[in-house]
Amino acid sequence: MKGIWVIFKSIGKFIQGLGTLTLGVLVLLFITFFFAATATKPLPSVPEGAVLVLAPTGAVVEQIALKEPFDSLLPESQRQQTQTSIYDVTTALKRAKNDDRISALALNTDYFAGAGPSHLHTMVAAIRDFKSSGKKVYAISTSYGQSGYILAAEADKIYMNPYGQILMTGLGSYPLYFKGFLENISATVNVFKVGTYKAAVEPFLRDDMSPAAKEANLAFLGSIWDQHTASVEQSRGMEAGSIQSTIESLGDKLRAAGGDFGQMAIDTGLVDVLAARNVWRKELSDEYGSNEDGDSFNQIHYKTYLKATGNQKKHRKKIAVITAQGPIVMGSGPITQTAAETVVGYIRDARENSNTAAIVLRIDSGGGSAFASELIRQELVAAQAQGIKVIASMGPVAASGGYWIAATADEIWAAPTTITGSIGIFAMIPTFEKSLDRIGVHSDGVGTTPFADAFNPTRAMNGGMKDLVQQSIEAGYGQFLSLVAKGRNMTVEDVDKIAQGRVWAGIKAKELGLVDHLGGFDDAVAAAATAAGIEDYSVVFYRDKPSKWDQVIEDALNSSIGTKYVSAYAASGQNQIIQQALDFKKHAEFLLNLNDPMGRYVVCLTCEVN
Secondary structure, X not given: OHHHHHHHHHHHHHHHHHHHHHHHHHHHHHHHHHHHHHOOOOOOOOOOOEEEEEOOOEEEEOOOOOOOHHHHHOHHHHHOOOEEEXXXXXXXXXXXXXXXXXXXXXXXXXXXXXXXXXXXXXXXXXXXXXXXXXXXXXXXXXOEOHHHHHHHOOOXXXXXXXXXXXXXXXXXXXXXXXXHHHHHOOOEEEEEXXXXXXXXXXXXXXXXXXXXXXXXXXXXXXHHHHHHHHHHHHHHXXXXXXXXXXXXXXXHHHHHOOOOHHHHHXXXXXXXXXXXXXXXXXXXXXXHOEOOOOOOEOEEEHHHHHHHOOOOOOOOOEEEXXXXXXXXXXXXXXXXXXXXXXXXXXXXXXXXXXXXXXXXXXXXXXXXXXXXXXXXXXXXXXXXXXXXXXXXXXXXXXXXXXXXXXXXXOEEEEOOOOEEEOOOEEEEEEEOHXXXXXXXXXXXXXXXXXXXXXXXXXXXXXXXXXXXXXXXXXXXXXXXXXXXXXXXXXXXXXXXXHOOOOEEEHHHHHHHOOOOEEOOHHHXXXXXXXXXOOOXXXXXXXXXXXOHHHHHHHHHHOOOOOOOOOOOOOOOOOOHHHHHHHHHHHHHHHHHOOOOOOOOEEEOOXXXXX
């Protein structure tokens, strides 16, 4: 027995030791982070004559979703796509343009996952503005995707790895259709809609895209694609139509190059030099000097540069920027959603701040809940009633509910490539009485009114309730038309002619009167300042911010960002199959988040292009 007791005591001491060790580690971590939080860290310095390295990672978005600081240490986080803020990119380029310490720009898009059309053109404009200072721009990627190449086309010299490729495939919209699946499981989908072109419900009623939807979608996609190719052709000095011609004869051109994508890129004038990394590193080192380690050119990553130049002058008067990004839903939520209570709270905070001179509503949303959209619009109207000007600035997408919230703004600005319009409304209520019947399950009972089983998914929807919902949808469409007519100084009849759920590119929306001006975010901010009658102001973004502790931990875990070009990126490009799976997951989550209390939705499911 004594021997067994000794064993138990030894195990107990071991466990106690583990606990003490764990506690000790936690205490050390706490002390480390405490001193890190209280210590004043010097800002990074900008090397003289440095090349600014612009290397966006993941998708470019309006606002980056906050992550828990330790998430980056978890294996599953490696499967989550990183993001880049469009404002980080444009701000870095603006500052670097007139910074004598910055000699040139090096653009790498190897880990760039793309952006909406208007974000791409915003980045193009920012690069062109940087070039107007006389500083050179170099593209140094291994390969170029369609989104990356429109940026690279702005470079004075485009490098590509001999084994790389440039593959532009055009734009498309290919939603999934579920009619056959729903029939297989005997689900009944009750759909109520208004609008000839309201294609959001088609995936549940058809197995293919309707002729009306194809007509409308091809029109706005064609407009956006024409602007994309024109930008590349202008930058590369090509004849109009060259890009389309190259794509349509891709097989012949690749055959002429012996199946070599790199050679084809040279033959078609898309690339200037085929070179391995060590070649362009040496050429840039010869031109701009070497870094401290002597293993690459003199450089500074754009994120490090933003930190180094972060102290900007503050002004008393503020232009508040409220971002509506992602599906519009009821309740509170993260920046990846336009959650009504969250956005309304930001607007209320802005309008109750005596220093707020104007509000810029920045939109990147294809819509969602009609009720949530109206709550947001009502809060903006409250700001206008106080004398605060509201300027809507449309980003990549501002359609359906995204247009609803902008409809009565004092001015609407859109990019020529903004996907907007889609003025229509629908309700969709599935029932599964036939599905249950197939497995021998049935629903029966009594109720005190004809509507007692109104939204019971186990029972067929009765005719009376269908009539009520359809009337509600038609009334909602009328409300939508009236809001647009009031905000755009049009008649309801004229709005109806260009509504019906149809989607438009920004340049066409301007012709139709759905937007007031074509321009980007900076143009909208300037318009807000003019409307407010101010010249001296700061731009304030209302959004979630990490706590000081979270920021300290994040900095500690990511302290090497920007110090070593290329080696700073651990993750590779996203596998296409994984990307499709993530897209499917995103669409499923979108449908699950549809939580309008009236069951009425203003959504554009065909507004995503790829």
